[in-house]
Amino acid sequence: MSFLVDSVIMFTSQVLFFGFGWLFFMRQLFKDYEIRQYVVQVVFSITFAFSCTMFELIIFEILGAMSSTSRYFHWKLNLYVILLVLIFVVPFYIGYFVVSNIRLLQRQKLLFACMVWFTFMYFFWKLGDPFPILSPKHGILSIEQLISRVGVIGVTLMALLSGFGAVNCPYTYMSYFLRNVTDSDILALERRLLQTMDMIVSKKKRIAMTRRQMYQRGEDQNKQTGFWGMIKSVTSTPPGSENLSLIQQEVDALEELSRQLFLETVDLQSTKERIEYSKTFKGKYFNFLGYFFSIYCVWKIFMATINIVFDRVGKTDPVTRGIEITVNWLGIQFDVKFWSQHISFILVGIIIVTSIRGLLITLTKFFYAISSSKSSNVIVLVLAQIMGMYFVSSVLLMRMSMPLEYRSIVTEVLGELQFNFYHRWFDVIFLVSALSSILFLYLAHKQAPEKQMSL
Numbered sequence: 001m002s003f004l005v006d007s008v009i010m011f012t013s014q015v016l017f018f019g020f021g022w023l024f025f026m027r028q029l030f031k032d033y034e035i036r037q038y039v040v041q042v043v044f045s046i047t048f049a050f051s052c053t054m055f056e057l058i059i060f061e062i063l064g065a066m067s068s069t070s071r072y073f074h075w076k077l078n079l080y081v082i083l084l085v086l087i088f089v090v091p092f093y094i095g096y097f098v099v100s101n102i103r104l105l106q107r108q109k110l111l112f113a114c115m116v117w118f119t120f121m122y123f124f125w126k127l128g129d130p131f132p133i134l135s136p137k138h139g140i141l142s143i144e145q146l147i148s149r150v151g152v153i154g155v156t157l158m159a160l161l162s163g164f165g166a167v168n169c170p171y172t173y174m175s176y177f178l179r180n181v182t183d184s185d186i187l188a189l190e191r192r193l194l195q196t197m198d199m200i201v202s203k204k205k206r207i208a209m210t211r212r213q214m215y216q217r218g219e220d221q222n223k224q225t226g227f228w229g230m231i232k233s234v235t236s237t238p239p240g241s242e243n244l245s246l247i248q249q250e251v252d253a254l255e256e257l258s259r260q261l262f263l264e265t266v267d268l269q270s271t272k273e274r275i276e277y278s279k280t281f282k283g284k285y286f287n288f289l290g291y292f293f294s295i296y297c298v299w300k301i302f303m304a305t306i307n308i309v310f311d312r313v314g315k316t317d318p319v320t321r322g323i324e325i326t327v328n329w330l331g332i333q334f335d336v337k338f339w340s341q342h343i344s345f346i347l348v349g350i351i352i353v354t355s356i357r358g359l360l361i362t363l364t365k366f367f368y369a370i371s372s373s374k375s376s377n378v379i380v381l382v383l384a385q386i387m388g389m390y391f392v393s394s395v396l397l398m399r400m401s402m403p404l405e406y407r408s409i410v411t412e413v414l415g416e417l418q419f420n421f422y423h424r425w426f427d428v429i430f431l432v433s434a435l436s437s438i439l440f441l442y443l444a445h446k447q448a449p450e451k452q453m454s455l
Contacts (some may be wrong), residue, residue: 001136004262006070011332013056014049021048025380037097040377050082060399061409068409075413083146086388090381091120097377126148144415147392154393157386159426163433166297171441173290175278181271189268193261207247234361304427311424320387375428396422 022045057075060066095116099109128149171177277283399410399419411419 002067003070003073006066006074010053010056010070010074014053014152017049017052018045020052021045022141024048030038038375038378039093039409043085043093044380045088046268046386047082047085051388053078053250053389054082056394058395058410070128072409072413075409079143079147079413082388083143083150086147086150086385086392087121087124090385090388091115094118094378094381094385096243097381101375101378111226122372127152136304144417147396147414148417150389150392151417152425153397154391155397155422155426156391157390158393158397159429160433162426163430163435164429166293166300166436166439167434167437170294170297173286174292174294175275175283175287178275178278181268181275184237186265186268186272189261189265193258196254196258197444200258201252203247207244210244212249229237264353295436301431304431306435307424307427308431326421393422397426 022041025041025044055070057078060071092113096113098107098116099105099112105112128145129327278287395410396414396417396419399414
């Protein structure tokens with residue numbers, strides 16, 4: 001009876017997660033598109049539902065909700081379903097919709113879709129060869145073979161996003177990095193933009209008038225009959241035709257300049273709005289957060305470097321370790337085990353909520369940036385693939401944030417993976433991503449004033 005009640009709870013939560021994924025698909029991703037492939041919508045919602053269910057099971061593990069046998073069963077069921085979707089279903093439909101957009105392959109699109117899926121499986125399997133992610137005793141069809149490879153891709157994505165986010169967040173929030181923009185700067189740039197547009201209009205009028213004169217002269221020449229009139233019309237060059245190509249080149253250059261001026265004007269307007277916003281109470285709050293995250297970014301880069309150089313992986317979760325250091329330093333009596341459980345629950349909950357929210361915001365921005373009516377189905381499926389791998393990898397890395405007694409079932413469910421490798425790999429990719437982001441933002445910040453002066 002207990003197992004039945006637990007299963008009803010899990011099924012109900014999965015339906016709710018599925019419904020939320022369905023609404024997110026309808027209201028955010030595909031709100032501007034009339035044509036919807038319901039199979040894409042279902043696959044995306046299923047991926048989102050089972051990804052969130054893994055996080056729900058982690059919270060149930062800390063709270064002790066449901067029986068241990070029920071949690072173990074649903075852990076296994078959830079992992080098998082999400083791996084089935086990520087490795088078999090989503091790649092096949094990506095290949096199917098890619099082939100469907102190619103006219104030459106539409107008659108045999110099912111065959112070519114299978115070929116695309118086999119190609120994916122080949123490279124997916126080969127991905128595990130260079131990494132020490134498995135114990136040699138695992139069979140070729142074991143669940144560890146699949147989770148380990150999904151984990152490598154997902155941890156790489158997580159580290160890239162985390163490295164960029166750790167640098168971009170303080171750069172975005174802190175008013176220190178804002179350029180000093182005044183109304184006179186914006187007015188001067190707008191004046192230049194209007195002058196450029198006037199020059200484009202005048203030159204296009206000139207081109208139109210020249211073409212009209214050439215057309216009228218051509219009609220007059222056509223009225224001339226005879227052999228010599230025909231020879232003259234072929235050999236002579238209409239006056240003004242040489243200048244047309246030069247004027248057109250000038251128009252093209254001015255149109256490119258107008259585009260750059262327009263983008264720079266929009267950038268100055270948004271910068272001025274950010275300066276005004278930074279003077280408000282909410283802006284000052286985010287400015288303080290920017291300083292906090294800048295300290296966190298430096299600390300994270302420093303710790304990632306230490307972990308890589310000394311090949312170090314933590315054995316104790318951060319919450320328990322922090323409480324133990326504080327208690328020993330203050331010399332007070334404190335139930336470390338009791339409070340570490342509750343604080344870990346809050347910390348894991350915050351990580352889960354921020355991970356889901358941050359990923360959905362990133363996926364939405366990415367989708368609107370590159371989607372079109374033809375490519376939207378493929379892009380949604382690619383985002384579903386990224387989302388599923390990201391969440392599976394989050395479970396792999398979040399295991400270290402859980403107290404030792406709650407890691408056992410997660411370790412048992414995921415199998416005998418080389419968990420230390422994933423943490424070291426995360427540190428390496430995070431460090432590369434963070435340092436690359438610092439270099440990129442530094443160059444962009446340095447070139448912005450120079451670009452404005454050149455315009």
